[in-house]
Amino acid sequence: MKIVVCVKQVPDSWSERQLRADHRLDRDAAERVINDLDTYAVEAALQIVEQHGGETLALSMGPASAEEAVRKALQMGVDAGAVVTDDALAGSDAVATARVLAAAIASLGADLVVMGVESTDAKMSVVPAMVAEVLGWPMLTQAQALSIDGATATIERQTATGHDVVQADLPAVVSVVEKFNEPRYPSFKGITAAKKKTVDVLTLAGLGVDPTTVGTAGSPTSVAAAQPAPTRGAGVIVDEDPAAISALVDFLAERRLV
Template identity: 50%
Template sequence: MNIVVLVKQVPDTEGDRKLNPDDKTVDRAAVDPVINYIDEFAIEEGLLLKEKHGGEVTILTVGPERATESIRKALSMGADKAVHVSDEAIHGSDAVATAKVVAKALGSVEWDVAIAGSEATDARGSVLPALVAELLGAPQLTQARKVEIDGTTVTIERVTDTGYEKLEASTPAVISVVEKINDPRYPSFKGIMAAKSKPIEVKTLGDIGLDAAEVGLANSRTAVESFENAPPRQAGQVVKDEGDGGAKIAEFLASKKLI
């Protein structure tokens, strides 16, 4: 089985994330980069499927040269190889343009299932897996908390507001997973050392057959028009209870139109 895991490098959520005032895109140099948190669950699910069914796990990343750091971590967890699409023309791409890159890159490798995290912490759009599936004409199985494969049939338990529902599709299929699905493993020392020699194939837009005029900031369907920093939090109001504390709180809530 050929399993491809889509991995994104994002600014660390613990850092002071911000937008670049020059082009209004995420300032990725301002904060240390890490693997998108939920993508680690996707990597783990890919590894579990490999352990159960055999095959290979390929990491697919779209991003700048420094994304190699996150690729190596994914490889140290146990993935076999990686494809890194890196091209300056991709900078500023929105979800639709990025999905075009991912779909074209998937078309350049053999795959039975493509697994992604349900969302990225730098955008929280939760749309990329569905967009990629649409572009490829493949089934999409999103928000999975459990994945089972029997031959060419994939069955998932999809998280809903009221519980879960079972969905079934044939491979090749695009799957996105949620945090409830597993517990990602930590890279071992042996895995870290082995990752240094695992192959990473770097590809440009030309290598995957995509025209630069279809991606990038200027060719995206959405863009940030303006932004401003959030104002500092103001000090709260202290209510001293002198027998009328309840009334004061009610008055405050009424002034905020909360009651």
């Protein structure tokens, strides 16, 4: 069993984020970290390998610094890493990103691809489905539980009123939600061991991806304009007392909210 876990480096979601003048994400404005939700995918992959044996590989696409996100996965226990990095990738949207990840997965080979359900920067939640579509593999997304039996993967997928049990033959793409598990912290041993693990650098030429199909030129979406949202007017702040409660109910009543 070979499991590829996709990880993304994002600006820390606990900090103020901003766009650059060219409407692209300012990746220097905030500390860069592994996407929080991807650590749940790493945990899922490690658990599957602990139960069934096999190997894990963390894959990322991005600037050279994306290797830091891969290293974090290696510290958690993933066996090896790969980063697709290439100047032509700058400005890639979700469609372009999915094409590149799919090409890398096809080249690396995998029985199972595990991804976080979304990244905390773009928050689109479309890339796992897109990668499955490009590869032509079944999609097992929004998993809150995952089990492998031979060549079949089974997940529980949350629905409005409960959950569906969804099954597919491998190879398949799985995305996991936060409810899935609790990601492990890297141990001291894990951090030491990660230093010796290899992270391969993959290029578009090496993957046979036409550079005009990625980056700004190959992305179907482009930001035409960006404005800061209008700031809210200062509100009424009062201390707790009966008059405050009455004023709050007046406030709600004026807006037909009670």
